[in-house]
Amino acid sequence: MNEFPIIPIVLAAVVLLVFLYFFPISLWITAIFSGVRVGLFQLVLMRVRKVPPSLIVNSLITATKAGLNITANDLETHYLAGGNVPTVIKALISADKANIPLDFKQATAIDLAGRDVFEAVTTSVNPKVINTPNVAAVAQDGIQLIAKARVTVRANISQLVGGAGEETILARVGEGIVTSIGSSISHKEVLENPDKISKLVLQKGLDAGTAFQILSIDIADVDIGENIGAKLQTDQASADLRVAEARAEERRAMAVAMEQENRAKTQEAKARVVEAEAEIPKAIAEAFRSGNLGIMDYYKMRNIQADTDMRDSIANPGGSSNTKPSPNV
Structure with missing residues (x-):
């Protein structure tokens, strides 16, 4: 087969x-x-x-x-x-x-x-809604407000090529919210009329050059944050206190340095006095050798010194005399 x-x-x-x-x-x-x-x-x-x-x-x-x-x-x-x-x-x-x-x-x-x-x-x-992240801004009274908005946008077909995207829309809306809250005199003004933010932001023409057309901006939520004004004042006061303490410490250090300098000058002066007193016995001995000083003159000087010490002790009972006895020859 x-x-x-x-x-x-x-x-x-x-x-x-x-x-x-x-x-x-x-x-x-x-x-x-x-x-x-x-x-x-x-x-x-x-x-x-x-x-x-x-x-x-x-x-x-x-x-x-x-x-x-x-x-x-x-x-x-x-x-x-x-x-x-x-x-x-x-x-x-x-x-x-x-x-x-x-x-x-x-x-x-x-x-x-x-x-x-x-x-x-x-x-x-069918326009879509873009939720912005929390945007924090401070009113003129120093109170921080945290706002969140919903942006309704529609695609702009003619701007899709070369037009900015959603990130630019969110950034511009956030900037407009910060500017609007920052221009408010009081945070209560914003809380009473949150639609004021929407109107101010819409007037800025934030969709220019983007691929979207903003139809509406609605403030979804506004919360009160920190008291930034009081915090700044507290920080400024703390900074001023630290500056004052630093200046006081500088003055104290200068005073201590001056005191030490004065003590050094005092010790130097005492040293010169001691040095000068050490020359007295030499001068007396030289006077004896040269005949310019007799023994009786020396004893008279000692008696006068003793009388001076006695008067000082009577005038200052319990105290010490400031006058030192003449050293022996």
Whole structure:
């Protein structure tokens, strides 16, 4: 018996699969019955350019059924540029149904810029609410207020390319809240009329240059924080006290240094006195040797010194005389 020809069948199956891969006939037939004119050779070239034909054809069918005038070359070009073709088609259909002016070129530019064009159209139709973080500000009376706001925004399609995002909106709203609270004379004024903050912030045109249009700013909550004015005064008083203590310590140190200097001068003067007194016996001895002083003169001087010491002791009972006796020769 002859063996069953398996190899030719396998080769034929492989050739058929390769042929159907490069020639998606079923997809081409689907496009024709859907009213989309796409050539079979064009589908083959998509395979060669590594563009999924099913993605392009299905997106083109969806766009054609929605009444959009888009060609397969347009979708293929956007895919090769790194864009998200199905998202662009969904965004164009949603914008067309909502009467929002958005063409294919603008939609692809928004998509290639890294923004979700379908979400932008949805936000333009259905505005979303952005909650700001807690914003702390101080009124002119020194009381801190912590405010939280809800910002209702709508996407600005014309500013999506090159426009600032939500972070800029939040930063500008926070800055406006701080400015509004800071310009209030009293914190009670803000607590009584929190809508005053919203009005002042809306007047600043914070959505300029952004990808959103601010519809409203609502103050959700306002809480009282610390008494910043009293705290600053306390800190200033503590700082002044430390400065005064430092200056007093400086003056005390200068006084101590001056006292020590005066003591040194006193000791120096006493040393000179002692040195001078030490010269007296030498002078007396020299007077004896030179004959300028006799023995009787010396005794008279001693008697006068003794009388002086006695008078001092009588004048200051219990005290010591300031006059020192003359040293013996």
